[in-house]
Amino acid sequence: MSTPNKIKHVTTAAIFAACTITSQLAQAAENAICYNCPPEWADWGTQLKAIAKDTAIQVPQDNKNSGQSLAQLVAEKNNPVADVVYYGVSFGIQAAEAGVVADYKPAHWDDIPAGMKDPDGKWVALHSGTMGFMVNVDALGGAPVPKSWDDLLKPKYKGMVGYLDPASAFVGYVAAVAVNQAKGGSMHDFTPALSWFKKLQANQPIVPKQTAYARVISGEIPILLDYDFNAYRAKYKDHANVEFVIPQEGTVTVPYVISLVKNAPHSANGKKVIDYVLSDKGQAIWANAYLRPVRPSAMSADAKQHFLPDSDYARAQTVDYAQMAAAQKTFSARYLSEMH
Numbered sequence: 001m002s003t004p005n006k007i008k009h010v011t012t013a014a015i016f017a018a019c020t021i022t023s024q025l026a027q028a029a030e031n032a033i034c035y036n037c038p039p040e041w042a043d044w045g046t047q048l049k050a051i052a053k054d055t056a057i058q059v060p061q062d063n064k065n066s067g068q069s070l071a072q073l074v075a076e077k078n079n080p081v082a083d084v085v086y087y088g089v090s091f092g093i094q095a096a097e098a099g100v101v102a103d104y105k106p107a108h109w110d111d112i113p114a115g116m117k118d119p120d121g122k123w124v125a126l127h128s129g130t131m132g133f134m135v136n137v138d139a140l141g142g143a144p145v146p147k148s149w150d151d152l153l154k155p156k157y158k159g160m161v162g163y164l165d166p167a168s169a170f171v172g173y174v175a176a177v178a179v180n181q182a183k184g185g186s187m188h189d190f191t192p193a194l195s196w197f198k199k200l201q202a203n204q205p206i207v208p209k210q211t212a213y214a215r216v217i218s219g220e221i222p223i224l225l226d227y228d229f230n231a232y233r234a235k236y237k238d239h240a241n242v243e244f245v246i247p248q249e250g251t252v253t254v255p256y257v258i259s260l261v262k263n264a265p266h267s268a269n270g271k272k273v274i275d276y277v278l279s280d281k282g283q284a285i286w287a288n289a290y291l292r293p294v295r296p297s298a299m300s301a302d303a304k305q306h307f308l309p310d311s312d313y314a315r316a317q318t319v320d321y322a323q324m325a326a327a328q329k330t331f332s333a334r335y336l337s338e339m340h
Contacts (some may be wrong), residue, residue: 030056035069035085037062041211042127042229043257043289044086050285052278057269061217065210066091066170073100073261078166082261083270088170092123101259102267105192107275115321116255125255126277127291129227130316131171131178133245134234139219148222148248149179153199162206162221166197167332169209174254175225175325176326176331182249187323190331194338201339232290232306246312253316255294255325304323 019129039045040060048059064072066087073085077100085095095101105121116125133152135145143156152161166172180186180193206212213230215221217240224230231244256322258277264270276282283298290306293299307313 025258030058032057032059032273033062033081034059034084034085034273035062035072036064036066036087038064038211038294040213041231042246042291045283045286046289047277047282050281051211051273054281055272055276056271059273062208065164065168067168070095070098070100074098077262080181080261080263080265083264083266084258084260084273086126086256086258088174089125089255089257090328091170091319091332092118092174093322094328095222095259096122098264102262102264104260104271104274106271106278108278108295111297112278113294115318116294123257124260124274124278125257125294127283127286127293128253128255129229130246130253131174131225131251131280132228132231132247134216134224134231135243135245136216136222136234137241137243139222141222145243145245147245149182149196150249152223153196153203155203157223158203159206160201161203161223161225162208162212162215162223163225164207164212165207165209165269167335170256171226173328173331174252176335177254177319178225178251180248181317181319182247186325187320190327190334193331194334197335197339210288216240228307235291236306244308246308246315249317250315250317252319253292253313254319254321259281278299 028277037044037059038049039046039250042293048061052058069085069087073095075083101122103120103122106124112124117123133146137145140160146152146157163175166176176190176193179196180190183196185192185332212224215237216224217234228244231242232285234240234242258274260267260270260274278295280298283293283295286293287299287303
Protein backbone atom coordinates (compact mmCIF):
# COMPACT_ATOMS: atom_id res chain seq x y z
CA MET A 1 0.00 0.00 0.00
CA SER A 2 1.45 3.42 -0.97
CA THR A 3 1.90 6.00 1.78
CA PRO A 4 -0.98 8.29 0.62
CA ASN A 5 -3.34 5.27 0.53
CA LYS A 6 -2.04 4.11 3.88
CA ILE A 7 -2.71 7.57 5.38
CA LYS A 8 -6.14 7.64 3.75
CA HIS A 9 -6.92 4.17 5.19
CA VAL A 10 -5.77 5.14 8.69
CA THR A 11 -7.70 8.42 8.53
CA THR A 12 -10.87 6.63 7.44
CA ALA A 13 -10.47 4.10 10.26
CA ALA A 14 -9.88 6.88 12.78
CA ILE A 15 -12.94 8.78 11.58
CA PHE A 16 -15.03 5.59 11.77
CA ALA A 17 -13.77 4.90 15.31
CA ALA A 18 -14.48 8.48 16.35
CA CYS A 19 -17.99 8.28 14.89
CA THR A 20 -18.62 5.02 16.75
CA ILE A 21 -17.50 6.56 20.05
CA THR A 22 -19.59 9.66 19.39
CA SER A 23 -22.60 7.46 18.62
CA GLN A 24 -22.08 5.48 21.84
CA LEU A 25 -21.79 8.70 23.84
CA ALA A 26 -24.96 10.03 22.18
CA GLN A 27 -26.78 6.83 23.10
CA ALA A 28 -25.49 7.04 26.68
CA ALA A 29 -26.60 10.67 26.80
CA GLU A 30 -30.17 9.57 26.08
CA ASN A 31 -30.24 7.10 28.95
CA ALA A 32 -31.27 7.52 32.55
CA ILE A 33 -30.78 4.83 35.17
CA CYS A 34 -33.63 4.45 37.64
CA TYR A 35 -33.33 2.21 40.67
CA ASN A 36 -36.54 0.36 41.55
CA CYS A 37 -38.63 0.90 38.39
CA PRO A 38 -40.05 -2.63 37.94
CA PRO A 39 -42.44 -2.98 34.99
CA GLU A 40 -44.86 -5.15 36.99
CA TRP A 41 -45.17 -2.58 39.79
CA ALA A 42 -47.43 0.48 39.58
CA ASP A 43 -47.43 0.08 35.79
CA TRP A 44 -43.86 1.35 35.45
CA GLY A 45 -43.87 -0.70 32.23
CA THR A 46 -46.27 1.75 30.55
CA GLN A 47 -44.58 4.74 32.17
CA LEU A 48 -41.10 3.78 30.88
CA LYS A 49 -42.45 3.30 27.34
CA ALA A 50 -44.13 6.73 27.48
CA ILE A 51 -40.91 8.36 28.73
CA ALA A 52 -38.99 6.81 25.82
CA LYS A 53 -41.63 7.85 23.28
CA ASP A 54 -42.09 11.43 24.49
CA THR A 55 -38.58 12.35 25.67
CA ALA A 56 -36.37 9.85 23.74
CA ILE A 57 -34.79 8.91 27.09
CA GLN A 58 -34.42 5.17 27.58
CA VAL A 59 -34.86 4.04 31.19
CA PRO A 60 -34.00 0.35 31.71
CA GLN A 61 -36.30 -1.72 33.93
CA ASP A 62 -35.00 -2.39 37.43
CA ASN A 63 -36.42 -4.84 39.93
CA LYS A 64 -34.83 -3.73 43.20
CA ASN A 65 -37.09 -2.98 46.15
CA SER A 66 -36.89 0.25 48.16
CA GLY A 67 -34.45 -1.04 50.76
CA GLN A 68 -32.13 -2.58 48.19
CA SER A 69 -32.15 0.68 46.20
CA LEU A 70 -31.14 2.80 49.18
CA ALA A 71 -28.41 0.34 50.16
CA GLN A 72 -27.03 0.49 46.61
CA LEU A 73 -27.07 4.31 46.58
CA VAL A 74 -25.13 4.41 49.84
CA ALA A 75 -22.62 1.82 48.56
CA GLU A 76 -22.11 3.85 45.36
CA LYS A 77 -22.06 7.24 47.07
CA ASN A 78 -18.56 8.14 45.78
CA ASN A 79 -19.24 6.85 42.26
CA PRO A 80 -23.00 7.00 41.52
CA VAL A 81 -24.52 4.74 38.87
CA ALA A 82 -28.20 5.71 39.12
CA ASP A 83 -29.73 9.02 38.02
CA VAL A 84 -33.10 8.73 39.75
CA VAL A 85 -34.53 6.45 42.41
CA TYR A 86 -38.14 5.55 43.24
CA TYR A 87 -39.08 4.24 46.66
CA GLY A 88 -41.44 4.43 49.58
CA VAL A 89 -41.49 7.78 51.37
CA SER A 90 -39.61 6.62 54.46
CA PHE A 91 -36.71 5.51 52.27
CA GLY A 92 -36.77 8.90 50.53
CA ILE A 93 -36.42 10.60 53.92
CA GLN A 94 -33.56 8.25 54.87
CA ALA A 95 -31.83 8.87 51.52
CA ALA A 96 -31.96 12.63 52.16
CA GLU A 97 -30.42 12.07 55.60
CA ALA A 98 -27.72 9.85 54.07
CA GLY A 99 -26.72 12.59 51.64
CA VAL A 100 -27.15 10.44 48.51
CA VAL A 101 -29.85 12.52 46.76
CA ALA A 102 -29.82 16.02 45.28
CA ASP A 103 -32.12 19.00 45.62
CA TYR A 104 -34.44 19.31 42.63
CA LYS A 105 -37.74 21.15 42.45
CA PRO A 106 -39.42 19.78 39.33
CA ALA A 107 -42.08 21.22 37.08
CA HIS A 108 -45.47 21.33 38.88
CA TRP A 109 -43.65 21.77 42.22
CA ASP A 110 -46.30 24.23 43.40
CA ASP A 111 -49.12 21.75 42.66
CA ILE A 112 -47.74 19.22 45.13
CA PRO A 113 -49.03 19.42 48.74
CA ALA A 114 -46.45 20.37 51.38
CA GLY A 115 -46.55 16.99 53.15
CA MET A 116 -45.89 15.21 49.86
CA LYS A 117 -42.45 16.71 49.13
CA ASP A 118 -39.17 17.45 50.86
CA PRO A 119 -38.93 21.25 51.33
CA ASP A 120 -35.63 21.34 49.39
CA GLY A 121 -36.74 18.90 46.70
CA LYS A 122 -34.70 15.90 47.86
CA TRP A 123 -37.78 13.77 47.20
CA VAL A 124 -41.22 14.38 45.78
CA ALA A 125 -44.30 12.14 45.83
CA LEU A 126 -45.64 10.71 42.58
CA HIS A 127 -48.67 8.82 43.83
CA SER A 128 -50.00 7.06 46.90
CA GLY A 129 -51.28 3.61 47.73
CA THR A 130 -53.56 2.28 50.47
CA MET A 131 -52.57 -0.91 52.29
CA GLY A 132 -55.06 -3.76 52.46
CA PHE A 133 -55.66 -7.34 51.36
CA MET A 134 -55.29 -8.36 47.72
CA VAL A 135 -57.42 -11.51 47.63
CA ASN A 136 -57.58 -14.09 44.84
CA VAL A 137 -61.12 -15.29 45.56
CA ASP A 138 -60.74 -18.42 43.39
CA ALA A 139 -57.72 -19.53 45.44
CA LEU A 140 -59.48 -19.42 48.83
CA GLY A 141 -60.79 -22.98 48.53
CA GLY A 142 -64.28 -21.91 49.56
CA ALA A 143 -63.18 -19.84 52.56
CA PRO A 144 -64.83 -16.42 52.83
CA VAL A 145 -63.00 -13.25 51.80
CA PRO A 146 -61.26 -12.01 54.99
CA LYS A 147 -62.48 -8.62 56.22
CA SER A 148 -60.15 -7.82 59.13
CA TRP A 149 -56.59 -8.19 60.42
CA ASP A 150 -57.96 -10.65 62.99
CA ASP A 151 -59.55 -12.78 60.26
CA LEU A 152 -56.10 -13.53 58.81
CA LEU A 153 -55.10 -15.26 62.07
CA LYS A 154 -57.90 -17.85 61.73
CA PRO A 155 -56.81 -21.44 60.94
CA LYS A 156 -58.97 -21.48 57.78
CA TYR A 157 -56.37 -19.19 56.13
CA LYS A 158 -53.37 -21.39 56.95
CA GLY A 159 -50.78 -21.26 54.16
CA MET A 160 -52.77 -18.58 52.30
CA VAL A 161 -51.41 -15.28 53.62
CA GLY A 162 -48.38 -13.55 52.14
CA TYR A 163 -46.55 -10.31 52.86
CA LEU A 164 -43.28 -8.85 51.63
CA ASP A 165 -40.34 -8.89 54.04
CA PRO A 166 -41.06 -5.95 56.40
CA ALA A 167 -37.35 -5.59 57.23
CA SER A 168 -36.44 -4.87 53.58
CA ALA A 169 -39.36 -4.01 51.30
CA PHE A 170 -41.24 -0.75 51.94
CA VAL A 171 -44.60 -2.39 51.25
CA GLY A 172 -43.79 -4.91 54.00
CA TYR A 173 -42.98 -2.10 56.45
CA VAL A 174 -46.21 -0.31 55.49
CA ALA A 175 -48.16 -3.48 56.31
CA ALA A 176 -46.45 -3.52 59.73
CA VAL A 177 -47.29 0.16 60.32
CA ALA A 178 -50.89 -0.44 59.22
CA VAL A 179 -51.57 -3.38 61.52
CA ASN A 180 -49.68 -1.65 64.34
CA GLN A 181 -51.84 1.49 64.08
CA ALA A 182 -54.99 -0.63 63.77
CA LYS A 183 -54.05 -2.53 66.94
CA GLY A 184 -53.36 0.59 69.01
CA GLY A 185 -49.60 0.89 68.52
CA SER A 186 -47.59 3.96 67.60
CA MET A 187 -44.35 4.86 65.81
CA HIS A 188 -42.69 4.54 69.24
CA ASP A 189 -44.20 1.14 70.02
CA PHE A 190 -44.41 -1.65 67.46
CA THR A 191 -45.29 -4.34 70.00
CA PRO A 192 -48.89 -4.73 68.70
CA ALA A 193 -47.62 -5.37 65.13
CA LEU A 194 -44.93 -7.80 66.25
CA SER A 195 -47.48 -9.63 68.39
CA TRP A 196 -49.78 -9.92 65.35
CA PHE A 197 -46.97 -11.19 63.08
CA LYS A 198 -45.99 -13.77 65.71
CA LYS A 199 -49.57 -15.05 65.86
CA LEU A 200 -49.66 -15.16 62.07
CA GLN A 201 -46.66 -17.54 62.08
CA ALA A 202 -49.04 -20.31 63.16
CA ASN A 203 -50.70 -19.91 59.74
CA GLN A 204 -47.37 -20.46 57.94
CA PRO A 205 -47.32 -17.20 55.94
CA ILE A 206 -45.40 -16.80 52.69
CA VAL A 207 -42.79 -14.02 52.91
CA PRO A 208 -41.18 -13.09 49.57
CA LYS A 209 -38.59 -10.31 49.26
CA GLN A 210 -39.71 -9.05 45.84
CA THR A 211 -42.97 -7.98 44.24
CA ALA A 212 -45.32 -10.96 44.38
CA TYR A 213 -48.10 -9.81 42.03
CA ALA A 214 -47.83 -12.77 39.63
CA ARG A 215 -47.93 -15.23 42.54
CA VAL A 216 -51.31 -13.84 43.62
CA ILE A 217 -52.73 -14.00 40.10
CA SER A 218 -51.62 -17.64 39.81
CA GLY A 219 -53.20 -18.45 43.18
CA GLU A 220 -49.90 -19.45 44.78
CA ILE A 221 -50.44 -16.65 47.33
CA PRO A 222 -54.23 -16.36 47.80
CA ILE A 223 -54.07 -13.33 50.14
CA LEU A 224 -51.31 -10.72 49.94
CA LEU A 225 -50.88 -7.68 52.17
CA ASP A 226 -50.54 -5.15 49.38
CA TYR A 227 -51.77 -1.89 47.91
CA ASP A 228 -55.10 -1.08 46.35
CA PHE A 229 -53.52 -0.31 42.97
CA ASN A 230 -52.12 -3.82 42.53
CA ALA A 231 -55.48 -5.39 43.40
CA TYR A 232 -57.39 -3.09 41.02
CA ARG A 233 -54.91 -3.82 38.25
CA ALA A 234 -55.42 -7.56 38.77
CA LYS A 235 -59.20 -7.15 38.69
CA TYR A 236 -59.67 -4.65 35.85
CA LYS A 237 -56.63 -5.17 33.63
CA ASP A 238 -55.75 -8.84 34.12
CA HIS A 239 -59.41 -9.83 34.73
CA ALA A 240 -58.57 -12.04 37.70
CA ASN A 241 -61.22 -12.75 40.34
CA VAL A 242 -59.46 -10.47 42.83
CA GLU A 243 -60.99 -8.32 45.56
CA PHE A 244 -59.35 -5.53 47.51
CA VAL A 245 -60.25 -5.32 51.20
CA ILE A 246 -59.64 -2.32 53.46
CA PRO A 247 -59.54 -4.05 56.87
CA GLN A 248 -62.28 -3.19 59.34
CA GLU A 249 -59.85 -2.13 62.07
CA GLY A 250 -58.24 0.43 59.77
CA THR A 251 -55.15 0.89 57.60
CA VAL A 252 -52.76 3.53 56.24
CA THR A 253 -52.17 5.37 52.98
CA VAL A 254 -48.58 6.20 51.96
CA PRO A 255 -46.88 8.00 49.09
CA TYR A 256 -44.20 6.66 46.80
CA VAL A 257 -41.59 9.24 45.90
CA ILE A 258 -38.80 9.92 43.42
CA SER A 259 -35.41 11.58 43.91
CA LEU A 260 -32.59 12.84 41.75
CA VAL A 261 -29.39 11.03 42.73
CA LYS A 262 -26.56 13.25 43.97
CA ASN A 263 -23.81 13.59 41.33
CA ALA A 264 -25.93 11.51 38.91
CA PRO A 265 -24.04 10.58 35.72
CA HIS A 266 -26.97 11.73 33.53
CA SER A 267 -28.37 14.42 35.78
CA ALA A 268 -30.12 16.41 33.02
CA ASN A 269 -31.93 13.29 31.82
CA GLY A 270 -32.81 12.36 35.38
CA LYS A 271 -34.48 15.76 35.82
CA LYS A 272 -36.46 15.26 32.59
CA VAL A 273 -37.69 11.87 33.86
CA ILE A 274 -38.87 13.40 37.14
CA ASP A 275 -40.58 16.25 35.27
CA TYR A 276 -42.31 13.72 33.01
CA VAL A 277 -43.76 11.50 35.75
CA LEU A 278 -45.22 14.62 37.39
CA SER A 279 -46.60 16.02 34.11
CA ASP A 280 -50.29 15.76 33.19
CA LYS A 281 -49.48 12.81 30.95
CA GLY A 282 -47.28 11.00 33.48
CA GLN A 283 -49.78 11.53 36.29
CA ALA A 284 -52.62 10.25 34.10
CA ILE A 285 -50.63 7.04 33.53
CA TRP A 286 -50.48 6.50 37.30
CA ALA A 287 -54.22 7.23 37.62
CA ASN A 288 -55.03 4.78 34.83
CA ALA A 289 -52.91 2.21 36.70
CA TYR A 290 -55.29 2.63 39.67
CA LEU A 291 -52.95 4.81 41.74
CA ARG A 292 -53.93 8.09 43.37
CA PRO A 293 -51.75 10.67 41.59
CA VAL A 294 -50.15 13.34 43.78
CA ARG A 295 -51.79 15.91 41.47
CA PRO A 296 -55.49 14.99 41.86
CA SER A 297 -56.49 16.90 38.72
CA ALA A 298 -54.93 14.04 36.74
CA MET A 299 -57.52 11.56 38.10
CA SER A 300 -60.35 11.20 35.60
CA ALA A 301 -63.88 10.21 36.63
CA ASP A 302 -63.35 6.98 34.68
CA ALA A 303 -60.21 6.16 36.68
CA LYS A 304 -61.90 6.93 40.01
CA GLN A 305 -64.80 4.54 39.42
CA HIS A 306 -62.41 1.58 39.75
CA PHE A 307 -61.72 2.40 43.40
CA LEU A 308 -63.69 1.20 46.42
CA PRO A 309 -66.20 3.79 47.74
CA ASP A 310 -64.93 6.75 49.75
CA SER A 311 -66.76 5.29 52.76
CA ASP A 312 -64.30 2.36 52.74
CA TYR A 313 -61.33 4.70 52.30
CA ALA A 314 -62.46 6.56 55.44
CA ARG A 315 -60.77 3.69 57.33
CA ALA A 316 -57.41 4.60 55.74
CA GLN A 317 -55.32 7.21 57.52
CA THR A 318 -52.18 9.15 56.71
CA VAL A 319 -49.37 9.15 59.30
CA ASP A 320 -46.38 11.33 60.15
CA TYR A 321 -44.03 10.08 57.43
CA ALA A 322 -40.91 11.57 59.07
CA GLN A 323 -41.73 9.63 62.25
CA MET A 324 -42.41 6.56 60.12
CA ALA A 325 -38.97 6.90 58.51
CA ALA A 326 -37.27 7.49 61.87
CA ALA A 327 -38.87 4.35 63.33
CA GLN A 328 -38.06 2.05 60.41
CA LYS A 329 -34.58 0.88 61.40
CA THR A 330 -35.62 0.19 64.99
CA PHE A 331 -38.66 -1.74 63.79
CA SER A 332 -36.56 -3.75 61.29
CA ALA A 333 -34.05 -4.68 64.00
CA ARG A 334 -36.84 -5.82 66.34
CA TYR A 335 -38.58 -7.74 63.57
CA LEU A 336 -35.37 -9.56 62.60
CA SER A 337 -34.49 -10.43 66.19
CA GLU A 338 -37.97 -11.47 67.30
CA MET A 339 -39.24 -13.22 64.18
CA HIS A 340 -36.22 -15.28 63.12
